[in-house]
Amino acid sequence: MSIPTGLAIAVDGGQSGLRLRVLPDGRGGSGPGYTHGDKGIAATLAAVRRAAGEAGVLGEPVEVACLGLTGYPNDPSDVRMLAADLAELLNASEIRLCVDMVTAHAGALPDGYGVVIAAGTGSVCLAVDHGGTSHRVDGHGYLFGDVGSAFWIGRAGISALLRARDGRGPDTALAGLDFDPISLYPSPTVVDDVARFTPVVLRFAAEGDFVAQGIVLDAATGLADTIAAGINSLPGVDLVPVACVGGVFQAGEQLLAPLRDRLPARADLRPAAGTPLDGAARLATGPLGPYERLVTVYRSGAGE
Incomplete structure (x- = not known):
């Protein structure tokens, strides 16, 4: 070519x-x-x-x-x-x-080898070996997958908010928000609308809300499991370059620190080289x- x-x-x-x-x-x-x-x-x-x-x-x-x-x-x-x-x-x-x-x-790993996880509104991971053989993990959409994505975090936060208001779940400061999640149902952009609740969850987690913190830790665990599946698809025992891209990772160490703790030994986490x-x-x-x-x-x- x-x-x-x-x-x-x-x-x-x-x-x-x-x-x-x-x-x-x-x-x-x-x-x-x-x-x-x-x-x-x-x-x-x-x-x-x-x-x-x-x-x-x-x-x-x-x-x-x-x-x-x-x-x-x-x-x-x-x-x-x-x-x-x-x-x-x-x-x-x-x-x-x-x-x-x-x-x-291709943007994150210029050498073309390794694992990249993209977590924005949705989440998906791609592992590529030296010969160009690839393995995709998750990316199954908001109904059945996209674990750790902005939609996933936003939905978990909204669910926690509703459970607390109902008395079905633990107290959380999220429940005190002037926000009616049921109003989102008719929206033609409901997936994006729910994803936009993620910064709220992250903010409350940073402020010490126990429920919000649990959601962030669950997201980090889910993303780490996805990365591990990508790494395990690549032959050998050597370190594997891993890069994270997407808006969810703008949370920085709030998400990256627990993610890093949950990665397998072969993971060589590095900054994405590009977008x-x-x-x-x-x-x-x-x-x-x-x-x-x-x-x-x-x-x-x-x-x-």
């Missing part, structure tokens, strides 16, 4: 928002994030169109565009359709399309390397 020399576009499309970067000049744009129940391809295209328009790149010839998307379609035919539509929208000769966990991994958008930029402008089997490549006029 040749290395692009012309204009390139990198996109990180998560649940909280979509970000676009034009390379090499660095122009940027943003669009709405992926919402569960969105109208699939149409919603993704609309978000990319908005971000590309803001960056002023619409209509310019683009050599390669790489997009890491939470809303990556499950059906291969939908993937091809989305890639073709993106190629037309962005006037791109080549589209490189993958789930956002792949671009997060998921940096990873998309890397995969848009260089060889795919260990991610080749994780990225769908579509060339305009030549099929996939």
